[in-house]
Amino acid sequence: MTSEQTFIAVKPDGVQRGLIGPIITRFENRGFKLVAIKLVTPSKEHLEKHYADLSDKPFFKGLITYMGSGPVCAMVWEGRDVVKTGRSILGATNPLASAPGTIRGDFAIDVGRNVCHGSDAVEFAKKEIALWFGKDEVQSWKQASFDWIYEKP
Ligand code: GDP
Ligand code: MG
DSSP, X not given: OOOEEEEEEEOHHHXXXXXXXXXXXXXXXXXXXXXXXXXEOOOHHHHHHHTGGGTTSTTHHHHHHHHTSSOEEEEEEEETTHHHHHHHHHOOSSGGGSOBTBHHHHHOOOGGGOOEEEOSSHHHHHHXXXXXXXXXXXXXXXXXXXXXXXXXX
C-alpha cells in the first residue's frame, strides 16, 4: 500500500473540552493507524513556523495566542488517502459550514475555536510531521486489523 501520513492535532480548546478521546475515536473507528502522539504546549516560534502561510492574515496574532494557550494533542495518523480523508473527518474550517457528523460540525461553532487541525496536502503533512515530531517519535507497526480494513495491501 502507498502509505500516507497526516498531522492531526487537538487544539487547546479541544483538549480543555475533553475532546481528545472523541477525536481519536473517529480516526480509529475509520480504520486509520495512530503512529505518533504527544501532549505539548507549543512556543510562539513553533506556531509561527506551523502557520507561516497565514502570517499576513488579520487573525494571525490571535491564532498564535489561541494555539499556544495550553496543551495541544499532536498526532500522526497513517493509512490510505489519510490526508484528504482526515480533512473530511475534521469538516470545513468554519464549523458553521461543517456538516453534522464531522468533528467541527458536531463539536464547534466559531472558526477561531474549531477544536482540531489537519494537514491539507501530502507535502504540507510531511513538513508538519517533521516540525512537530522527531523521527524516533513516529512508530512503525502493523495493525492486527489491517487485512480486515484493506482489500489489498
Ligand atoms: P484549516 O486548515 O481548516 O485549519 O484552516 P486554515 O489553514 O485556513 O486556517 C488555520 C486556522 O486559522 C483555522 O483552523 C482557524 O483556527 C484559524 N482561522 C482561519 N480563518 C479564520 C478567521 O477568519 N478568523 C479567525 N479568528 N480564525 C481563523
Ligand atoms: Mg490549514
